[in-house]
Amino acid sequence: MTVVLPPPRGSVAAAHAVVPFARDLARHGDRLAVVDGAERWTYRELAQRVGATAVRLGSGRKLVLVGAGNDATSLVTYLAALAAGHVALLAPPAQADTVAAAYDPDAVLLPGGRLDVRRDGSAHELHPDLALLMPTSGSTGAPKLARLSHENVQANAESIVSFLGIRDTDRAVTTLPMHYVYGLSVVNTHLLRGAAVVLTDLSVADACFWDLFRAEGATTLAGVPLTFDLLDRVGFAGMRLPRLRYVTQAGGRLDPAHVRRYAELGRRGGWDLVVMYGQTEATARMAYLPPSLAADHPSAVGVPIPGGSFTLAPAPEATSPDVGELVYHGPNVMLGYATSPADLALGRTVTALHTGDLARRTGGLYEIVGRRSRFVKIAGLRVDLDHVEAALTRPGVVVRCTGTDGDLLVAVDGAEPAAVREEIAGRFGLPVRAVTAAAVTVAETPRLASGKVDHPALGALVRAAASASAPAAAPDAAGPLPERLRSLYADLLGRPGATLDSTFTGLGGDSLSYVEVSIRLEDELGAVPANWHVTPIRELAAAPAVATRGRWRIRRVETGVALRALAIVGVVGTHAGLFTLLGGAHVLVAAAGFGFARFRLTAADRVTRLRQQAVSVARIVVPSVAWIGGVVLLTDQYGPLNVLLLNGLFGPPSWTSDWHFWFVEVLVYILVVLAALLAVPFVDRLERRFPFAFPVVLLGAGLLGRYEVVDLGVPHTMPVFWLFAFGWAAARASAWWQRAGLTVVLAATVPGFFGNSPRELAIVAGAALLVWVATVPCPAPLHRVVGALAGGSLYIYLTHWQVYPRLVDVHPALAVVASLSAGVALWWLAGVVSGLGARWRAGRTAAGTVAGRV
Template identity: 80%
Template structure:
């Protein structure tokens, strides 16, 4: 077997353009882009690209594109490549910073409008320059990689060659286009005549797998964190008959996991391909042939076609045969840009010194054994630790950063260090987009130093690891600092440029973000003033809301009811595509546990409590089974297992429409198990004697499932029992220290569970409301509507699957409104029917009682 195959030189192409972007139309009527209801062939995509190129004009320009997985962004990016302009890709949250640094000539605005700032470029653009890419992930470093037309074309052709991409392949986007790995997926499939399915959904979302199946996805790309999520959602048990291969890059994957996925792919009929690359090499430098993955999972494989490696001596390389890995090939960048003046430069590098220490095995495979540079990779993002130190340091608090792939350790020193720990933690998550689970922040008296006076980073890492971690101040205690609130705004609104004088309205907040920000502010402050949305951030810290009165006629609404109404709107709105606010179903699980403790675990004797629990289960299971049964009779969408609410236990492992009712099934399973447990007299006595400790113990057991220490037996729904137990414990928490302890558990266990910060924020905010607020204010005019939505939430959940798909094409808002109205109507009818049946039963019982007292006439 030949491990290194040279790539023949590409055919001569028109200077100054990227051939695959220019020649889209040659693939004719093959599908190219699938994005929601949009279906574009390669010919139609070429027409849109041509039209956008015409709008850009004839003179070469620097075109800023916010590289999200959006059709408009894709078209503008391709138009720049096809017409000889220079595309500048930036993460959406960093677009403003990049624009200020590089002054682009044209900008694609968030709403899809192309802003042409000038007819000709203000910059001198080198003829070979085609693309500028950020090199340090989300850390906002101004350093960009300068990539040429040949870089893009050569690397795309090489990847197509070693992966064997076909014109029938369809790649569902799991990574953003502003990340070079995600961009390479788009480039290669369009070059070959395949299709890309554009989405920002996470692999942790059930809707992603619905999309993967419905659109016939054949390829899946992931960074190491992606595979954490795949393990959680039961990927190994999914049935994906069209899947051809899974690729991994963006950091080192544990060899045991590489071997496991290679073997899983072999059994399921798809290839697992480990790859290695850097932005400076356009995307890829090496790949591990799938047939070698199980035997050599610790390696990155061989150079890509057309590329080569050398090992050069490095002072850090102590082991024999280890050196710095140096790559050469047609995909090596022109060089770096640190300012607009660098855009005029031609090639300044001919080889890529990767900064990685490696060795070559006897079989010709390369293995990465260490790193020279001050970079780490977290969730697939390459983080410049030196830049991070500069950005986080502030008067009174100097920051030093260390860590390894997958973890960032931050030490804060100085007079104000202790007070700044929370603010630094918030800024790392909000401004730089790094997952909180991977970041440790602590205050230190002083940094350990070497004899030469430099910071001793290995010793600093040990110091941070050993330091106890401070928990954030509990909700409502006035512990929120202005900087903490600024970081919160920056995180939730995607506005890292927020200042202490900013307001919610001034930062572009809308009705959707209003709810989420207000919930988080209330968790931070205990209460918020009525005019918080127009109040500067610095004035909000420590604020308390005045009593509502006057013409606003505010009422108090139970927090659990408000959460039920809000959560079901979020579920329906997300499924219908009106907006994306995930986590509603999981908040409902916690609310179910909260209400279970309040309404089912009363002081009544054990048999009475069990009878009430049985009634509660029936009120969920019976209407669910009746509705699903009716749908089965009228359509072929579901099956008998759905009617019996057994799909979660006995249904197919792959995620299909049969899993639409997972929430109902899991809730019934939990309630049945709890009823069986509390039916044991000794357990019943324990629960009564230790009303708070009992659910805390159950919470601990549930966390074993959340962290996959034990298998709770229900695939694809994620282990949600711990959220039910959390709600139960929240209802029993009668003292401040109990609520504080639960808050700490909540803050520690929710982040990182889904891999989606917005979803995790919604869950933490919603459940925290249960802990700290018995009621929430609600305008009197809305109280009735909110109450109806809360009461009918089960029926809305059951019926919306049959409502919104028929109205989405008209408008998502209509689909959401109709779904809510239908569920509320069915709930009203069910309530009336229940009242009628109950009344009839009572009359029959009375009649039997009368008959039983009549004299015997025999």
Template identity: 80%
Template sequence: MTVVSPLPRGPVTAPDAAVPFARDLARHGNRLAVVAGDDRWTYRELAQRVDAAAARLGAGRKLVLVSGANDAEQLVTYLAALAAGHVALLVPPAQAGAVAAAYDPDVVLLPGGELEVRRPASAHELHPDLALLMPTSGSTGSPKLARLSHENVQANAESIVAYLGVRDTDRAVTTLPMHYVYGLSVVNTHLLRGAAVVLSNLSVADACFWDLFRAEGGTSLAGVPHTFDLLDRVGFASMRLPRLRYVTQAGGRLDPARVGRYAELGRRAGWDFVVMYGQTEATARMAYLPPRLAAAHPATVGVPIPGGSFVIEPAPEAVSPDVGELVYHGPNVMLGYASSPADLGLGRTVTALRTGDLARRTAEGLYEIVGRRSRFVKIAGLRVDLDHLETALTRPGVAVRCTGTDGELLVAVSGPSADAEATAVRHEVASRLGLPARAVTVAAVADVPRLANGKVDYPALRELVSAAPGAAPPSAGTDATTPERLRALYAELLGRPDATLDSTFVGLGGDSLSYVEVSIRLEDELGAVPANWHVTPIRELAAARATAAPGRWRVRRLETSAALRALAIVCVVGTHAGLFTLLGGAHVLVAVAGFNFARFRLTAAGRATRLRRQAVGIARIAVPSVLWIGGVVLLTDQYGPLNVLLLNGLLGPPSWTSDWHFWFVEVLVYILVVLAALLAVPSVDRLERRFPVAFPVVLLGFGLLGRYEVVDLGVPHTMPVFWLFAFGWAAARASRPWQRLGLTAVLAATVPGFFGNSVREAAILGGVALLMWAATVPCPAPLHRVVSVLASSSLYIYLTHWQVYPHLDGIHPALAVTASVAAGIAAWLLAARVTALVSGLGARQGAARAASGTAPDRARGARPPADPSAGTADPHDPPAGRGCRSR
């Protein structure tokens, strides 16, 4: 066995049996071809790399296994195989070992980019027309492959380019892996046309994906139905994507209502929404719905692609005379299937593709899928072979039967030990499929229902599993999500292969940019994200389950601290602008600040790490405050130098003037600075760790001395509110009901009389009590994003509203409030861009100094900075500002 290092060599002459677009890359010259991290290759440079890779593959046709990840080396090797006449075998990375064992490839691209040439000549008979092998059964592990020819690959790419109107100026940021035929078609079509492909493994749920998309001028977006679930969650409808030309959807049926909604969204925003229909056996696409027809005919898949045609043939499962099996003809229809290496020498065994789908042709000439003949379902874009899955899951003494529909997999377990074995089956399903947990239901059944002929009655089985007393998605069970599965998820999303079962999100360096994607993926796995998940070890998360209600309009759970920040900042601005009067919001924010200080800063990390995080947290409050106030001082005479230096609380006048506008920021900084100094003392740090509840309770007692003016440090406003900060800290640490009851009693005894205003005191009492007793609060899904933005930008709203509402409240208080909130959000977004630029510069400098030569963390367009230790920070933003991590 020879291992060849990936060093460039001279070009080779491509044989006639090659895919033309892969062979002719150089004809596009100096146009941008590929962006992969910091690498940017022109077509001429890409062609040189492909030639060098082809030389490493050697002479003679070979079977070349590529894992199909969105990686530059995988792409180059794939193209080299197509260009030099070899046969490329694309498989998911997780299946590479199993497929390699089944098909014994001649060449394998190993992780890290090393090419293993196992033999100088192929061990297989490879048919001259064979160019590409693709798995056909999604993640079930079936060895069945679709045999695709050079003509199949080229013809389908040309057809897609034609009906989508792909331009050489287009740029596609990858949203799907290359081992999935839909994702591969995006790559093929853009390279055929001379457009650019931006390789990324980021999810559309990750803010970094959208930073990359905007930075690279993305013009197209491809998604399966699950992608659109994520798009709805991250507020895609409100995103500004100036270069976006079209959004495509395939990989399963999208709800017609959502098709109509996205079609209308695209019409308003200036991009096309294109529904497409295809199968691996047709290389990629068979039909598309012209964008102009999507709103009026959202239930259809449209018309055949250029060069293809449909025939509807009678089927016994048809429910009406106009319904039959959809059969496709076209140059992109595969040569046939391969189930073993012996099949690689076969020629064409298939002339038309029987899709297994039941369809009808509408009066407008459009095709509509109304059902499925075959035993396959599509879930999250993956095509699952139910028969193969049944065989794989069944073991001696345990019978497993699978059924379902697109988007739902139902598994029945029967046998003497069905109840006990259901747990093992849950593990197996989760590890084999890699699907959103809520899409799979497992139940133990006494008997499998059967028809008179002895065959399984699958419709009855579906009803039986759905109605079984213990039936629930793995997200609702106790054993469905294994700790190892979550560990792998953390390792992937955070770029930390060293993650262990005892790791936490914060401990692994999770930041605001990865928080969103990790929380959404955890929600898929667990049903709902537990409170304090970010500091919970992975092994404990795997045991924490909650059931999430289905549907886009379901009521979601929002962290109480975030809801309080959003509500409090609206109350502060609304009260100041005279829209209404509801005092106490700022004081609730002080308690929230203490609560989040305990959550995000007082982790199990070492003392030095804690202090570093505290210093960063202080800076993220102080720096924007100083910059804003300094700018106001330069332009007006409203404030003075003490305000700029945040020293008015220490050295300013005792009476209330406009100089006290920023008392909240000053007091918060004072508290955090003092606590950082206190916890820097090793003995104090040890005390806090040993007595996590008693320590803040003692500080609470000290704060109450200021509350009741027993102690006067001569610092107005500081001591009287420190007890609220300490109270929030203690509330975060109180884990037992009697501790919360005791704190509630203290709260009820100490808040009344603080202001002499019963309404204000009731607001503080209610807000802090809610913070202590409710980890989350219900929030309608459409408002979830709004509340999160308000919470995240609350510091900036607080800073800027003093300069906005006075100019508008004379016109109307509502206008003043709206403008103040808008200005604060704008300042928050601007701060994000500045932070991104600074972080990006630092990352590039760090990368230049790094001896390893690894790519720096991507920091383009980081989410707006927010400090989780502050009352104005977003708990969905732990520790922010480090920029997007390349993955």
């Protein structure tokens, strides 16, 4: 039985036209509609929330501004406006204030999700057909909005559902923002059909996106050309996505070679590639390329969508008789543009859409061959080059623009090119890395015989003038021994009372501190023995030094240290989209188990062991809670569960940004549980009696969680205790047959863990190194760098979530370097603070002793 909720009391739906699919959400009943983090709403629940928001909007027809993020509140407010007959104005959140100042909306969805209804009615005359206002080139060029009608929105959604064959069992994960018409069409079409939408702001370059994609059983993926570049980086071709049915592409021309390659990938993987063509002025789509034709006609945009048609109009710019301006006709063509609030009263001023694109028709398929007007597409957005020039040119400063899709080229005279790049990014919402600016004297601007600017030549001039440089660095020093080593231990471990008979483990050293200590020891000794961590300082100082001369001499670095450095670089580099090296976090889990066995399970008595384990947990928990708490105070990115490191136990089941710190949480859970287990005298004796068999048994128990035979109670971490236990067993393996057995177990159990062969291979390779290789060679100049990265790995992991997103649009490499540097700097600062605290405590103790004697 179909259930349709009536228009909410107090709404204007009964008096004005509405968008049918937004009004009739409840007819899909208890099917899953929306997933947003922990929120999972059926269509009935979504309809109730939409109805409640429509009531809040009131009875007078209004202009409703939504700074549209990919979140449930934005979606509900947008749908409430469409369902109740209001006019929705969608804008990027960063530009909502600018749009509000220009259009004076009657209701605004404020940051944080509060709906501010400013008037009972509207300050504007709103045409009865008007339903939706979408930024077109106005978001990055001339200040225009496309005026879309109820029929435009409904008709285009129905057409897309038809040619894509969207099913009510489909599930789409958002890859594009809702304020971008392509991203909005993904939402509209799935809601029209009764399918589910998973809302997220995660990038396809983020491994967490793919965890979410698999966990939610997503069936469709939408992308602009930049998306496909990122897919190449993250190893999409090797991913196993069994529920994926089709991949769509729009937002600019995708290179024909890419079209062919992804069409072939889809053929092998059992999914379709659907290349589409559209503009905001046509609500979303105008054409699509049937998947069966993609490999043979990769340059074509295809055929008109159902209900639409094309004609070719004469164009002076056409270079051949069969080329003309592409003109689109259909029920999804906008009413017209709005450049001011007065235009909201206008009816239809456009009957056919002149796209500005030059095209030809061959064999029934349309192919875009050029552009009439000066627009380029950057990150899927149309940029009006003339408007950018006019906006940036002022007395004493002249700017000229040219470019191609994905690359805006700017010639600057009278200003600093870097400042112009930043201004373009800030004013027009473009990624800085997509803007190439250079100081080029405008008087020398190349021109055609007609006197017009020669834009191809100007572009070549800008590219040639753009340049960069890099600085260098300086060396450090050294000096004599036993007391120096004692001082080194005292400073780095915060133990001023260290003596020449102290050992690293005896002073409470753990896997977080052994990196820097071992690196500094190698600086002093040239090389350190395999058992240095249990060797008294006096004996280390007496050992013969290993000569290591020459700038490019090779040093040996402990495998655990090298893996930690490589893994954290892999994690940050992959998240920032610089390259793809998945599996780093899971290698770190194995390395943590390896370090736990070496440094926490010493010959000390049970109580001392427990005290040292508590210190180790605190060294993870304290900086983690401090950092996450600081982020929560300054932003709304996380919540109390993150601060308390309890998200893994009580957080949302779906993968969201709340899961950023899963690695830290799981490591803390493991260490706390093991501390409790080893506090039992019988278990403590058992571990000492069977140092290798004990972790092997735990490895077997962990595999029950890995294969989901038992539920470990920590969702979405793909339970990793077995990898920790593996690292523990690797540290205890002394015979070749023990190492061989562990390697066989590793090779047999990691494949299938993610469904991503390169990622699994990286985990196998990294963990196997722990088993078989004690140290690895490292060029001396990189020795300290590796040590700093490994030692600061926890701090890098904590801080990189707040660093790289702010710089990745400048350049992924800068984002990675900044993330690593910030984490290492914070690690160094924490060490300084810890050392000062230790000295202060030592001073207090000494003062107390003296006072007691007096």
